[in-house]
Amino acid sequence: MQNNTSISDAMSSNQSFWQHKYGRYQPNPPLPAGVHKVDVLIIGGGYTGLTTARELKRDAPELSVMLLDANDIGFGASGRNGGFNMTLFGMEPEVTVFRWGKNKATQAQSYMQDAVEYVRTLIDSEQLDSDYEHTGMWRVAYSAKQEKRLRKTFGLLQELGGNESYQLLSQSDAQQKLKSPRVRAAIYEPGTGILDPCKHVRELKRLAEQAQVNIFENSPVLDIEKLDGTNKVKTANAVVHAQKLVLATNAWSHTLQGSKKLRNRQRPVWTYQIVSDPLTAAEWESVGWQDRMSIEDNRQLVHYMRITKCGRITMGGGSIGIDVTEDMNKWHDAIIWEKLKAHFDWLFPALKHKKVHYQWGGAVSSNMDMTPEIGFLGDENIVYANGCIGHGVSLTQYNGRVIADLLLGKDTERSRFWIVNRKAIAVPPGKLLAWLGVNSINAALKTVDWYEERELNRSVSEGEEQ
Template sequence: MASVAPFHERRVDAPSTVWLPFPLDEAAPAPAGDITCEVVIVGGGLTGLSTALHLKMVEPRLDVVLLEAGRIGYGASGLNSGQCAPRIGPAIERQVRSLGPDFAHAAYAYSLDAVELTASLVNTCAIDCDMHAAGQWQVALRDVDAVALERRAAIYRALGFDVPLLGADAIRASLPDSRRICNAIAFPARLLNPGRLCIGLKRAALERGVRIFENTRVSRFARDTGTLHVRAGSINASRVVFAVDGGIGGIGGLGGFRRAVLPVAAFAAVTRPLSAVERDVIGWRQGQGLYDARPMFNFLRPLADGRLLIGGGYRYARDEKVDLDLHARSAPDLPGQLPLFFPSLRPITADAVWHGLLGCTLNEWPIVKALDAGRRFWHVGAWNGHGVALAVAAGRDLAHAMAGHTAIPSVPWACPRATGLPRAVVRTVLPLYLGWLRHSSQITI
């Protein structure tokens, strides 16, 4: 689901987050001078870590360097909702309508495989990230959304996938206090601690010989030579992978990404621990994640300590930054959404709130492509909120293709490309569009 990074955790020496309340490892030191390597990966999120790890799995002698601007586990990949679920791109009905049923089938099948790959990698690398199968429900709170979910479930069935439609009785059996939820469709999914997943992948990559440098921000990229410039010097590599969205427009030589990957702020909050009475009233024994059919309030899930996580309320982030006023207005409002799902939780308060950036595209498909004819330089990202499993799978596929072991699969590498817009247009149109979505998503209690 939506990736978020913290507002109040900007220090890189000793960060603390909802998912990682205390550091689990030491920061890898920044480089002390110039470096030469065969492959350099910019970005220590799930995509970058998976690419680096799988490169060493298939080519152990390959010299791989990974650069992370902050601390691994404390950026967007480590601060999402922790719902490792299938789906990629726009809604399945739009895929069928615009690209045909075969492509839509391939896209969803790829995302299902990505979830299983992530679970397998967690087991193979012995990563302690609290992963468990719990499922994910996309729920409708309005009649118009309930009709849309009925149609959506029918399309999945027609494509041959088991994505059942749950009626009100089935929902009440699991969530007794959910009388506002009209219906839901149930996806197979796993829940996990995304921060611990990132730290576990970092450990596995280090054990296989990946050279990792944290607190190392790239300031400029020379495409003619493949040289990356950092504070301590330069990184010279035969091949470069940009596995990053936030801040990519600030890298000299890559400003064009600002036209295609749009910085959108996502907000999240964690409630105070629920009392035993509150937990009994709402039920939620299966612990499944909930994914709202409305566009602006997207995800909820219970945590092991009795708190609830809710996120959404997206806003355009000018210049890839979220100012203090926007944070103060947006994040604390999220707990106010909970009574729409569970009326008994009306007085609930937030224990912690945070925000960060999603890499989004106008057509909702990710951008995963070579930047040159020789396939020396790659950009992988813009998962539009579906990134936990897909980022891991894309890293594997890119690594295998770079090593010459397998061809790049059609999905998501051949997905339709989002049209870039001039920055001035984005500044004007996108805030208006997101504001319209917020207005159209409102429900009067």
């Protein structure tokens, strides 16, 4: 569809490149004024909420299911991510093993492999227009220290996810597929893919509506209250009485009024992306990016990059944005965008002349122990999910399937996965302690990257983080 909005208008209304590229979008009307009654109300229309809604209606068509989103569908992380349908759980496999042990880390890897397959099968079987490509993913090392750690990670990943799931590429193997002088070694994981996040989330909306879910957009929930065994949810001019409630608000969860517990489960962490002008055939030749695989580096503050369907390179990550207030308004960060361009130039010197076409930001939900969580508030009639960090494309959709199981009282292998009802570490109370908590984690990650990349001698202008 034709999009007449200019890039500067789209950026000033905090749209992602994918949302802008999507073209004209007609949101559903807001929730009409008055009192409404439903069996299940879902708050948040990203991957988590939309998948839960559709799966519920498919399993129990007799239930009335309503979904409210504060914005247009796809405004949240689901419409603005890198689009990696990937198996990484939480922060890093080493961190998961350290915190939870090998047995749980193995279960987590298997859950994530199922999650990737769930998304791929859904797209195939429903013929979703999500621009999906199952082209695999690389994890790359730039420095000798990173390579040493990468080789250890390779062994660990094989232990957790199966030998056949990963291959180790030496520098010369890697050079055959990507002509970047900076890549020293890579892990290749074939069983992953990339998609257009905004097209995909709006396809999920279409599926949910086909299943008879009632979706209202631009309908922010202002308060939640327990009343005579049901949940009373208020918007600006309407009230919804719901037997069961799903809080699928991801990085916004701490802003929801009505539950102290939910307010201390997570905080937003902001991540930023840039996308280049389209590359010419000669430029693709010079960078030699074969197979359209997606790429992450194995830094702590990871960069992620991929090719778009329209022939551009998009890159995100590196530095992060932190704001523990409830403003949710750090959509732009010119300094981080500049650092991303510097990293792009450093990684692909042959493309230094390429201009940035568009830049944007978005919030991921991060908790204190860097581990995703699905939990109940009080009784089992309110379910919430968050803490997916930057690895939620597959996870949150599969979590939606699990939440539907939980609401229907189904005992399945996936609903017994250990992140369900786990005891997560609460975010410290008050803005100062929360700020100190999140900043200490950020400082520790930056220090590891600085230590491992000292030999690269990168200056600030070349994408150095410190």
